[in-house]
Amino acid sequence: MSTPPNTDTGFSLPGPPNLARDLRARRSGAVPGLAYRAAAPADPEKAAEIDRRLEAWARGLDLFPAQWSGDFAEFQCGRAVVLQHPGALDLERLTAAGKFLLAENVVDSCYCEEDEGRGASRSILGGRLILAQSALDPYHGTPALEAEWLEGMQADGPLRSYYWAMKDYAALATPSQADRFVHDMARLHLGYLAEASWSQSRYAPQVWEYLVMRQFNNFRPCLSIVDTVDGYELPEALYARPEVQRVTALACNATTIVNDLYSFTKELASDPTHLNLPQVVAANDKRGLKAAYLKSVEIHNQVFEAFETESAPLAALSPLLERYVRGLADWVAGNHEWHSTNTDRYQLPNYW
Ligand code: LA6
Ligand code: MG
Ligand code: MG
Numbered sequence: 001m002s003t004p005p006n007t008d009t010g011f012s013l014p015g016p017p018n019l020a021r022d023l024r025a026r027r028s029g030a031v032p033g034l035a036y037r038a039a040a041p042a043d044p045e046k047a048a049e050i051d052r053r054l055e056a057w058a059r060g061l062d063l064f065p066a067q068w069s070g071d072f073a074e075f076q077c078g079r080a081v082v083l084q085h086p087g088a089l090d091l092e093r094l095t096a097a098g099k100f101l102l103a104e105n106v107v108d109s110c111y112c113e114e115d116e117g118r119g120a121s122r123s124i125l126g127g128r129l130i131l132a133q134s135a136l137d138p139y140h141g142t143p144a145l146e147a148e149w150l151e152g153m154q155a156d157g158p159l160r161s162y163y164w165a166m167k168d169y170a171a172l173a174t175p176s177q178a179d180r181f182v183h184d185m186a187r188l189h190l191g192y193l194a195e196a197s198w199s200q201s202r203y204a205p206q207v208w209e210y211l212v213m214r215q216f217n218n219f220r221p222c223l224s225i226v227d228t229v230d231g232y233e234l235p236e237a238l239y240a241r242p243e244v245q246r247v248t249a250l251a252c253n254a255t256t257i258v259n260d261l262y263s264f265t266k267e268l269a270s271d272p273t274h275l276n277l278p279q280v281v282a283a284n285d286k287r288g289l290k291a292a293y294l295k296s297v298e299i300h301n302q303v304f305e306a307f308e309t310e311s312a313p314l315a316a317l318s319p320l321l322e323r324y325v326r327g328l329a330d331w332v333a334g335n336h337e338w339h340s341t342n343t344d345r346y347q348l349p350n351y352w
Helices: 019-023 044-060 066-075 077-084 091-112 122-136 143-152 157-172 175-201 207-216 226-230 242-262 264-270 277-285 289-315 319-341
Strands: none
Touching: 044 066, 044 077, 044 091, 066 077, 077 091, 077 319, 091 122, 091 157, 091 175, 091 226, 122 157, 122 175, 157 175, 175 207, 207 242, 207 277, 226 319, 242 264, 242 277, 242 289, 242 319, 264 277, 277 289, 289 319
């Protein structure tokens, strides 16, 4: 990682105003000035095969009504996991990652995001999420109550998707890897609850408070499975070390701030009060959305650079750690590529 990351600064020297250029919305490509690494290109055949498997799985479990099929295609789940896991051992493991990605987005969409019109409601979110957590982290009690729980886990698409995705993952992962994932999902659900609570009470967080919430409402569960998908295990004793936890969190935070930057216009259009980093910076700094957006790019870059700087000495410690931080870096790069090219879902603001 000795080469500098890409930073298409996009900033030009002052010159005569170019009205035509200023009026043109900048619709695709990477955010100017954003630090990122190029991802390994995704094999379209592989992505299409994962999508076929995921769509058949989703249909078999009746995860969503037929009218959402277009949204499934637009999301490009297969392409996402192929980009994010270039070292995947096989298609089975990529499909397991895809099932989680799909399930996590079904839960986010159906339980959390009220403006998406899929029945999400903040006031009942806590009760829904505790049951959803149990789809991953089974209930233990009397045989009769366990049978009721099992039946309850089939009640809706979000529960079915979590339950069946976890069954497949647990068959591929070690018990420690499966347990690690369960805990990262509990963190995600805690983040969802804080987001909903602040939205309901119209709380305007400080930037650091927002980023704490976003460290939990985060892509971390996706990065939590990089070793399983690549077919090895980073043992718990290494994973738990504070410096490994720190680079893991930095990678997860960089990649989640990337979502805030790419989904900024989508979220502004659907709900002008939707919290994301540029919005929170704007509310705190009171210098407008454009200045806030550019400052958010800088915050991202510092987090991204800290991940790169601090993961290099860890990679030098052991081949397992080298493989693990490479898996994190691959996920960050692949996720950036997916966001920057998924122009059906995300468009950039006209700030450059
Ligand atoms: C997506 O952000 C995100 F970061 C999540 C933690 C939710 C999905 C969870 C996974 C994959 P957002 P957008 C673990 O909810 O911008 O802002 O695509 O999604 O609508
Ligand atoms: Mg969300
Ligand atoms: Mg977003």
